[in-house]
Amino acid sequence: MASIDPTPTSDYRGRLAPSPTGYLHVGHARTFWTAWERARDAGGTLVMRMEDLDPDRSRALYAEAAIDDLRWLGIRWQEGPHEGGPYAPYVQSERRAIYLAAWRTLLRRGYLFPCRCSRKDLATALGAPHEGSSPASPQSAGKLEPLDDEPIYPGTCRHFQARATQIPGQTAGGVETPEGFNWRFRVPDGEAIEFVDGNLGPQRFVAGVDFGDFVVWRRDGVPSYQLACVADDAAMHITEVVRGADLLKSTARQILLYRALAWTPPAWYHCRLVVDDKGRRLAKRNDALSLRALRQRGLTPETVLSAELHVEA
């Protein structure tokens, strides 16, 4: 395997951002391989960042497995949890202060409102009996169901301004911490968010139609993927984000966060998703397609990365 230049010759900075909630599968492998190729071909720097914010699903076992499997593939990076680097720590669960600072900035600038809706409230308002579970209908069979498709918020708490006097249980001193609420970003309804993807071309999503007021900080004390990802990519001076096409709509949300925080967004490069022989997107539950299982079956990195791999779900 060619190795990445230890001394970058360009300002390109890319990143690998696995979430350790399961073993990586063939789809991750191909996306991360693309990220590595683009950083290498640009003579740039590749950063490994462990996105372990989900306290219920993240496991140290999976974090180490992700690092080990990516190395087995031949992917190399210069900065990361073990390597260190100028923007350490490279583990999201250790970067809370950075996310809190971003939350405070958004709050002070008036972009956020506290939301007290429960999952049940939202499900009722949306007329959906089981939020988050959408059994495949005949029409949707073969279509990709975006991972990041949180339901459009019905607007119940939108009128709350983030002033202490309007938030139950807050003192007049003002809101200093996000504890106790879901905090949502108030999107500019009707505005088209457009960007040109380096792989998939022009993209367009309408705020309030394609996505609604999204969570930036969860009631259980955890920053959302959207907020943490933007805060880290900005802090780590990432110039291009390479990730799966399931996150295209998240990119539209994140562009709004960049604008609200007055930060320069990176370039975007979304990879087509790998689907199984029934046209379904691979998920971490497809254990037979995990890199672990494929390694144990004796497959080579070349086979795993080749388009010819027969995918048995």
Ligand SMILES: [Zn+2]
């Ligand atoms: Zn609400």
